[in-house]
Amino acid sequence: MTEFRSSAGSAMKRASILALLLGGAALIAGGGVAQAQGSGRVASSAQTRQLDIPAQPLSTALTIFGDQTGIQVTGDTSILDGRQSQAIRGAFSPAEGLSRMLAGTGITYRWVDGRSVALQRAPQVSSGDIQLGPVRVEGEEGAASSSSYPGGNLRGASRDEMARRLNPQTTLGSKVAVSQRELPQSVTVITQDQIQQQNMITLNDVMLNTPGVTVFPFDSDRTNFYSRGFQITTWLLDGVPTNQNLATIAPNLAMFDRVEVLRGPDGLMNGFGSPGGTINLVRKQAPDRFTINATASAGTYNNVLGEVDVGGPLNRAGTIRGLLVANAQTRDLAQDGAWRHDKLFYGTLEADITPTTLLRLGASYNQTDQKAMWTGVPVYTNYTIVPIARSTYLGAPWNHDRYKTITGFAEVKQDLDGGWSSKLSFNYLQNYSHVKIGQIFTTVDPATDQTTLDASNGFEKDQQESVDVFVTGPVHLFGRTHHLTVGASYSREDLNVINRYCSDDNPFCTVQASIFDVVNLAEPAFNGPVWNQDQAIN
Structure with a gap:
C-alpha cells in the first residue's frame, strides 16, 4: 500500500479552545434556554482549494494532491502502475479535484473518513469495452462525527448520496464497515441527527425508538431490553464486547455519536453474543476542524439541562486532535x-x-x-x-x-x-x-x-x-x-x-x-x- 499525506490547515491555538470551553460551561451554568454552534475552520475536506497538478504518472500526482489538500490517500500500489493522471488547475473541493484527476484512469475512490480516501478499481460494464467514469462513494466530508450518517432530507441528493443515507454503513456484525444490506441480520442505526432532532437523552430513549425492541422497566432506575423474546445482555463499546448487569442504568448519550442495534444472535464477532441481540455504542471522535456546540434548556418539573461539546486540532499540522464533552441535568x-x-x-x-x-x-x-x-x-x-x-x-x-x-x-x-x-x-x-x-x-x-x-x-x-x-x-x-x-x-x-x-x-x-x-x-x-x-x- 502506498500512502500519500501532507499537513492540513492552519494553526488553532489551544488557548482558543480553552476559552470557548469555559464560555460553553458558563452557558450551562446560566440555566437559560439557548443553542449555539460555532466553527473556527481549520481544514475541511469540503472546502475549496487552489489546485495545480499537471498530467503525470498517477502515483506522483496523488502525492502532490495529498500535499495540496491534506487528504490522506491509501490504496494498493499495483492498480496505479502505468496510469497517467488528468491535469487539474483551479479552485476545487478535494472530492471534485480527485474525481477530475482520476477521470479515464479506471480508478475510483471512497471516503474512509473526513481526512482520508481509499482507491479502488472502477467497475466495468458487462458488454463492450466501455468503462465507467469515477464512481464517488463517500461519507459526509469533514464531518466531526456521524461522518457516515448525515441527516437532512434527500431532495436534490445524487443517487449515490441517497443510497448512502438510506443504507448507512455499520461495524455491528462485522469488524469492517459494511452497508446494512450486506448483513444477514436486522440492524437499526440511530444516528446523531435523529438523537438531536428527537431530543433523546439516554439509551432508554433510543431503544423506545428502535423497531423490534421492547423496553421493560426493571424498577424505578434500571431497564431491561428485549428482542425476539430474549433479553439483550450484550453491549459493545466501539465494537469491543462488554456485559450488562444489574448495576447498570441506561447511559447518557452525550458522549456517543450513534447507537447501532442488531436483533438476533451475534456470537460470531462478539464472542458471547446473546440470542436477543447486541447494542453497539459508538463514542464521539475528535473532529479534524474546530467545532463547538453548546445547548441549554429548561422545562416543567424544574428540568434544566446543559451541554457543551468542543474539539478540534491541537497542533499546526492537525495530527493531534481532541474533544471534550460536559453534560449536566437536574429535574424533579x-x-x-x-x-x-x-x-x-x-x-x-x-x-x-x-x-x-x-x-x-x-x-x-x-x-x-x-x-x-x-x-x-x-x-x-x-x-x-x-x-x-x-x-x-x-x-x-x-x-x-x-x-x-x-x-x-x-x-x-x-x-x-x-x-x-x-x-x-x-x-x-x-x-x-x-x-x-x-x-x-x-x-x-x-x-x-x-x-x-x-x-x-x-x-x-x-x-x-x-x-x-x-x-x-x-x-x-x-x-x-x-x-x-x-x-x-x-x-x-x-x-x-x-x-x-x-x-x-x-x-x-x-x-x-x-x-x-x-x-x-x-x-x-x-x-x-x-x-x-x-x-x-x-
Missing part, C-alpha cells in the same frame, strides 16, 4: 419531593503517530443521584390499583440511589500494505451503585390500607477489562476478491455485591403499617449481618 420527578441529578464528562485524544498509524485515547465519568419511589403504584390484595394522585410520593424520606460509571479506552489502528489493516483495542469499564430505600413490599388491604414496609441497603461494584484485536484485508483466490478477518477478544469481569441487613430475624426491617406511613419511615441502622459476594467471569 412526578412525585412530590422526588428528584434526579445527572452529570457526565468525556474526553478523547487522537494522534496520527505515522501517516498509517492512528492512536486514540479517552475516558469518561458519569454519575446519577436520585430520590425516587423504588416501586410503582401499589395495588390492593385483589390487584386493583390504589387510587392515589400522580404526585403522591410513597417512599421513605431517606431514599437515595447513586450510580457511577467510569470508562477508559485506548486503540491503535494500523494500515498495512495491500489494502490490509489491523486494530488493537482496550476498554475499561467500572459500574458502581448504592441503593438505599424504604418501600411498600406487599399488596395493600383494601379495608385498612395496611401493608408490609421494608428497607434495604445494597452496593454493587462491577469492573470489566476487554481486549480486542483483529487483522482484515482482501484475499485474491480463484479469480475473485474475498475479504478475510482474523482476530481474537478477551474479557474479564469482577462483580462485587454487598447487602447490609437489619438483624438475623428481620433482615429487611419489615413492619406492618399503613401505606401512607412509609413517608415517615425511620432510617434503620443497618448494623446487622453483611452479605458480601465476589464473582469473576472470564
Whole structure:
C-alpha cells in the first residue's frame, strides 16, 4: 500500500479552545434556554482549494494532491502502475479535484473518513469495452462525527448520496464497515441527527425508538431490553464486547455519536453474543476542524439541562486532535419531593503517530443521584390499583440511589500494505451503585390500607477489562476478491455485591403499617449481618 499525506490547515491555538470551553460551561451554568454552534475552520475536506497538478504518472500526482489538500490517500500500489493522471488547475473541493484527476484512469475512490480516501478499481460494464467514469462513494466530508450518517432530507441528493443515507454503513456484525444490506441480520442505526432532532437523552430513549425492541422497566432506575423474546445482555463499546448487569442504568448519550442495534444472535464477532441481540455504542471522535456546540434548556418539573461539546486540532499540522464533552441535568420527578441529578464528562485524544498509524485515547465519568419511589403504584390484595394522585410520593424520606460509571479506552489502528489493516483495542469499564430505600413490599388491604414496609441497603461494584484485536484485508483466490478477518477478544469481569441487613430475624426491617406511613419511615441502622459476594467471569 502506498500512502500519500501532507499537513492540513492552519494553526488553532489551544488557548482558543480553552476559552470557548469555559464560555460553553458558563452557558450551562446560566440555566437559560439557548443553542449555539460555532466553527473556527481549520481544514475541511469540503472546502475549496487552489489546485495545480499537471498530467503525470498517477502515483506522483496523488502525492502532490495529498500535499495540496491534506487528504490522506491509501490504496494498493499495483492498480496505479502505468496510469497517467488528468491535469487539474483551479479552485476545487478535494472530492471534485480527485474525481477530475482520476477521470479515464479506471480508478475510483471512497471516503474512509473526513481526512482520508481509499482507491479502488472502477467497475466495468458487462458488454463492450466501455468503462465507467469515477464512481464517488463517500461519507459526509469533514464531518466531526456521524461522518457516515448525515441527516437532512434527500431532495436534490445524487443517487449515490441517497443510497448512502438510506443504507448507512455499520461495524455491528462485522469488524469492517459494511452497508446494512450486506448483513444477514436486522440492524437499526440511530444516528446523531435523529438523537438531536428527537431530543433523546439516554439509551432508554433510543431503544423506545428502535423497531423490534421492547423496553421493560426493571424498577424505578434500571431497564431491561428485549428482542425476539430474549433479553439483550450484550453491549459493545466501539465494537469491543462488554456485559450488562444489574448495576447498570441506561447511559447518557452525550458522549456517543450513534447507537447501532442488531436483533438476533451475534456470537460470531462478539464472542458471547446473546440470542436477543447486541447494542453497539459508538463514542464521539475528535473532529479534524474546530467545532463547538453548546445547548441549554429548561422545562416543567424544574428540568434544566446543559451541554457543551468542543474539539478540534491541537497542533499546526492537525495530527493531534481532541474533544471534550460536559453534560449536566437536574429535574424533579412526578412525585412530590422526588428528584434526579445527572452529570457526565468525556474526553478523547487522537494522534496520527505515522501517516498509517492512528492512536486514540479517552475516558469518561458519569454519575446519577436520585430520590425516587423504588416501586410503582401499589395495588390492593385483589390487584386493583390504589387510587392515589400522580404526585403522591410513597417512599421513605431517606431514599437515595447513586450510580457511577467510569470508562477508559485506548486503540491503535494500523494500515498495512495491500489494502490490509489491523486494530488493537482496550476498554475499561467500572459500574458502581448504592441503593438505599424504604418501600411498600406487599399488596395493600383494601379495608385498612395496611401493608408490609421494608428497607434495604445494597452496593454493587462491577469492573470489566476487554481486549480486542483483529487483522482484515482482501484475499485474491480463484479469480475473485474475498475479504478475510482474523482476530481474537478477551474479557474479564469482577462483580462485587454487598447487602447490609437489619438483624438475623428481620433482615429487611419489615413492619406492618399503613401505606401512607412509609413517608415517615425511620432510617434503620443497618448494623446487622453483611452479605458480601465476589464473582469473576472470564
